[in-house]
Amino acid sequence: MSRVNIADVASAAGVSKTAVSFAFNNPEKLGQATLERVLGVAHELGYAPHPAARALSMRRSGTIGVLIPQRLSTVFANPFLSELMQGLGELCEEHDLTILLVPPLDGSLEGAIRQASVDGFISLGLSPDDRALEMLDRIGIPAVLVDSDASPNHPAVNVDDAGGAEAAAQHVLDLGHREVAIIVLPPTRAQVGHTPAASRRLAGYRAALDRAGAPEPFTVTAGVTMAAGARAFDALPKGRRRPTAVLAMSDMAAIGLMAAARTAGLKIPDDLSIVGYDDLPMAAWTNPALTTVRQPIVEKGRLAARLLIQRMKGRTVESPAPLGTSLVVRGSTSRPFESKEVSGRSS
Amino acid sequence: MSRVNIADVASAAGVSKTAVSFAFNNPEKLGQATLERVLGVAHELGYAPHPAARALSMRRSGTIGVLIPQRLSTVFANPFLSELMQGLGELCEEHDLTILLVPPLDGSLEGAIRQASVDGFISLGLSPDDRALEMLDRIGIPAVLVDSDASPNHPAVNVDDAGGAEAAAQHVLDLGHREVAIIVLPPTRAQVGHTPAASRRLAGYRAALDRAGAPEPFTVTAGVTMAAGARAFDALPKGRRRPTAVLAMSDMAAIGLMAAARTAGLKIPDDLSIVGYDDLPMAAWTNPALTTVRQPIVEKGRLAARLLIQRMKGRTVESPAPLGTSLVVRGSTSRPFESKEVSGRSS
DNA sequence: TCGATCGGATAAACCGCTTTACTAAAGCGG
DNA sequence: CCGCTTTAGTAAAGCGGTTTATCCGATCGA
Numbered sequence: 001m002s003r004v005n006i007a008d009v010a011s012a013a014g015v016s017k018t019a020v021s022f023a024f025n026n027p028e029k030l031g032q033a034t035l036e037r038v039l040g041v042a043h044e045l046g047y048a049p050h051p052a053a054r055a056l057s058m059r060r061s062g063t064i065g066v067l068i069p070q071r072l073s074t075v076f077a078n079p080f081l082s083e084l085m086q087g088l089g090e091l092c093e094e095h096d097l098t099i100l101l102v103p104p105l106d107g108s109l110e111g112a113i114r115q116a117s118v119d120g121f122i123s124l125g126l127s128p129d130d131r132a133l134e135m136l137d138r139i140g141i142p143a144v145l146v147d148s149d150a151s152p153n154h155p156a157v158n159v160d161d162a163g164g165a166e167a168a169a170q171h172v173l174d175l176g177h178r179e180v181a182i183i184v185l186p187p188t189r190a191q192v193g194h195t196p197a198a199s200r201r202l203a204g205y206r207a208a209l210d211r212a213g214a215p216e217p218f219t220v221t222a223g224v225t226m227a228a229g230a231r232a233f234d235a236l237p238k239g240r241r242r243p244t245a246v247l248a249m250s251d252m253a254a255i256g257l258m259a260a261a262r263t264a265g266l267k268i269p270d271d272l273s274i275v276g277y278d279d280l281p282m283a284a285w286t287n288p289a290l291t292t293v294r295q296p297i298v299e300k301g302r303l304a305a306r307l308l309i310q311r312m313k314g315r316t317v318e319s320p321a322p323l324g325t326s327l328v329v330r331g332s333t334s335r336p337f338e339s340k341e342v343s344g345r346s347s
Numbered sequence: 348m349s350r351v352n353i354a355d356v357a358s359a360a361g362v363s364k365t366a367v368s369f370a371f372n373n374p375e376k377l378g379q380a381t382l383e384r385v386l387g388v389a390h391e392l393g394y395a396p397h398p399a400a401r402a403l404s405m406r407r408s409g410t411i412g413v414l415i416p417q418r419l420s421t422v423f424a425n426p427f428l429s430e431l432m433q434g435l436g437e438l439c440e441e442h443d444l445t446i447l448l449v450p451p452l453d454g455s456l457e458g459a460i461r462q463a464s465v466d467g468f469i470s471l472g473l474s475p476d477d478r479a480l481e482m483l484d485r486i487g488i489p490a491v492l493v494d495s496d497a498s499p500n501h502p503a504v505n506v507d508d509a510g511g512a513e514a515a516a517q518h519v520l521d522l523g524h525r526e527v528a529i530i531v532l533p534p535t536r537a538q539v540g541h542t543p544a545a546s547r548r549l550a551g552y553r554a555a556l557d558r559a560g561a562p563e564p565f566t567v568t569a570g571v572t573m574a575a576g577a578r579a580f581d582a583l584p585k586g587r588r589r590p591t592a593v594l595a596m597s598d599m600a601a602i603g604l605m606a607a608a609r610t611a612g613l614k615i616p617d618d619l620s621i622v623g624y625d626d627l628p629m630a631a632w633t634n635p636a637l638t639t640v641r642q643p644i645v646e647k648g649r650l651a652a653r654l655l656i657q658r659m660k661g662r663t664v665e666s667p668a669p670l671g672t673s674l675v676v677r678g679s680t681s682r683p684f685e686s687k688e689v690s691g692r693s694s
Numbered sequence: 695t696c697g698a699t700c701g702g703a704t705a706a707a708c709c710g711c712t713t714t715a716c717t718a719a720a721g722c723g724g
Numbered sequence: 725c726c727g728c729t730t731t732a733g734t735a736a737a738g739c740g741g742t743t744t745a746t747c748c749g750a751t752c753g754a
Contacts, residue, residue: 002487003486003487046485046486048461048482048485048486049461050403051461051462051463051464052399052402052403052408052464053403054462055399055402055464056397056399056400056403061399061464062462063447063464071436071440072432072433072435072436072437072439072440072446073433073434073436073437073440074433075436076429076430076432076433076436077429077433079426079429081429082423082424082426082428082429083423085419085423086419086420086421086423086424087420088419089418089419089420089422089423089448089450090419090420092419092450093418093419093420093450096452096453098447098448098449098450098452098459098462098463099419099447099448100410100445100446100447100448101436101445101446101447101448102445103436103440103445105443105445106443112445114395114396114398115398115401115409115445116398116445117398117399117402117408117410117464135395138393138395139350139393139395140349140350226628255632259632281573282629282632285602285606285629285632285633285634286632286633286634287632287633287634
């Protein structure tokens with residue numbers, strides 16, 4: 001009653017297991033007649049080779065793992081992953097690979113890594129000192145890092161986080177803003193500091209602000225959800241030092257913040273300018289449409305997959321140059337309210 | 348130089364393979380001293396049990412497969428899958444399962460199914476005559492169907508598609524619309540007719556329209572993307588019989604259509620009322636916000652995963668009652684332009 | 695003192711497939 | 725008719741674990 005295996009087919013067709021295996025994998029090594037007979041019997045019996053046995057024997061599973069540093073139930077609330085998956089998916093289809101999602105198992109990414117039967121890993125946003133990285137080169141499976149610092153053992157795919165952030169900050173400075181707040185990405189795992197991407201973006205914002213001699217920006221950390229963005233709004237200073245512009249490291253937080261701001265009676269962008277980060281498709285659909293930093297997420301996924309596939313073929317690959325980012329100006333930013341009235345005061 | 352295996356650990360620790368295996372899986376069967384020594388040596392050598400070998404031997408992989416009837420690169424453009432994954436993810440985390448995405452391999456879902464090393468399948472939107480279904484019960488892996496008709500062998504999780512659609516149609520009828528267009532979901536695979544969900548929704552729309560004696564609705568098929576929605580707008584009749592209301596089977600198409608309509612100079616909802624389906628998070632963020640039929644997608648994922656896990660434990664489970672749907676009225680629907688001017692003409 | 699019991703460890707079978715020799719038969723030129 | 729190469733197919737050795745049945749020595753009750 002249990003699953004039919006290769007031996008069943010072999011004896012039913014009156015051949016050896018080898019012949020059956022050949023019928024599926026090396027048809028040319030078999031005579032026309034036997035080939036047909038074996039395939040016929042196999043089909044009739046509903047035989048399908050056991051994937052795990054196959055993977056064990058061939059030392060390859062035809063699967064790549066996507067290492068996700070957060071809980072599945074929350075990370076998919078962020079369209080970022082969807083976009084990335086589109087890029088990964090494209091390449092995987094070309095190469096007949098399936099994708100295994102590998103979130104922390106029982107709280108531990110390392111544990112999840114060892115359990116995953118994959119030919120390669122793509123890891124998202126791991127900080128360079130994450131224990132999971134050790135585990136990766138310990139078990140000797142090729143990996144490609146996304147949104148991490150490059151590691152000696154694995155190539156990393158990144159975008160020009162700092163450049164994009166700098167452009168965003170420069171944009172609001174050019175509009176005349178001085179008091180700005182920054183919404184920082186949260187650490188992904190129980191890390192102390194920022195994620196690599198967050199650090200780089202922060203540096204970009206700061207570079208522009210410092211250059212312009214703007215006062216120290218107020219910073220809040222907010223998860224990549226609209227709810228977190230809304231909470232971030234509440235955390236903003238309300239009095240005299242209230243920011244007139246907000247630089248968010250994610251579109252999701254920016255959009256949530258925008259909603260909260262409007263609920264609180266502020267007009268966007270007149271009372272508060274908001275810049276996001278990512279340029280998710282929905283950023284173009286909010287009201288007003290979100291000014292944001294565009295990063296090529298799908299392309300990032302494609303590139304990461306391409307590199308990983310190269311590595312899986314045994315080639316060594318270098319970390320590519322960071323992909324470009326660019327500011328997309330839409331309706332959520334304008335000159336600050338005050339300077340509108342005293343038009344032409346600066347520059 | 349190759350991966351360290353259980354025999355290496357065993358000989359290094361001066362014990363049998365069995366002892367090493369026990370150290371990881373049945374620690375209580377080992378003496379305190381040996382246990383510690385084995386684990387120590389294992390850690391030192393960087394040993395991790397080979398997942399495929401484990402899966403083969405234990406007859407379980409700790410993975411469930413999500414059967415995706417479309418290309419990965421397109422299906423993730425639709426937030427629907429993200430929502431569903433959130434629900435699935437929740438349950439999978441609870442039970443320490445990882446998720447394998449199984450799209451058609453080389454064009455064939457059946458092929459992909461046999462290659463997938465999983466303990467169970469969740470299939471999306473398969474029509475009841477799909478060959479993939481045969482394959483599913485052929486290899487005897489438990490499965491749960493989502494958005495399909497129930498099959499004798501597998502329970503199906505569904506929502507009240509017809510009820511939601513009927514409410515949507517009734518809503519625009521109540522507003523006074525007569526000429527309506529329907530945006531139909533595309534077939535997922537090379538099927539002849541509609542997907543099961545599409546059929547049920549169509550029936551729901553029709554029920555309300557027929558009851559009200561409305562003229563035959565115009566129908567267009569559009570993929571679940573904004574671009575497809577925009578194209579659908581172009582396909583709408585333009586002259587005397589132009590629809591004043593559109594019932595879309597997906598929010599994505601509805602939003603794309605709304606954009607195209609506005610680009611064409613129409614005012615939403617004054618010139619054209621639009622109702623979506625799904626109530627994706629972004630539906631609340633468009634301008635105007637989208638009136639739509641809410642279906643509990645995350646809950647659907649949770650329920651499907653829960654049932655599958657039950658089945659994997661050997662319990663037999665029945666198809667649950669369809670989950671409820673409800674109309675969410677927002678800003679994209681209003682009375683048709685004409686009847687606004689001749690206010691109070693009907694009812 | 696002796697058989698019974700028991701904790702601790704092991705040898706060997708097994709999971710289901712691929713693949714590397716290896717053999718028997720057939721084909722071939724001389 | 726004979727040695728030599730192909731052709732067609734096979735036996736057996738992995739792949740790397742888990743698990744069952746067994747063994748050994750020490751403790752224990754009588």
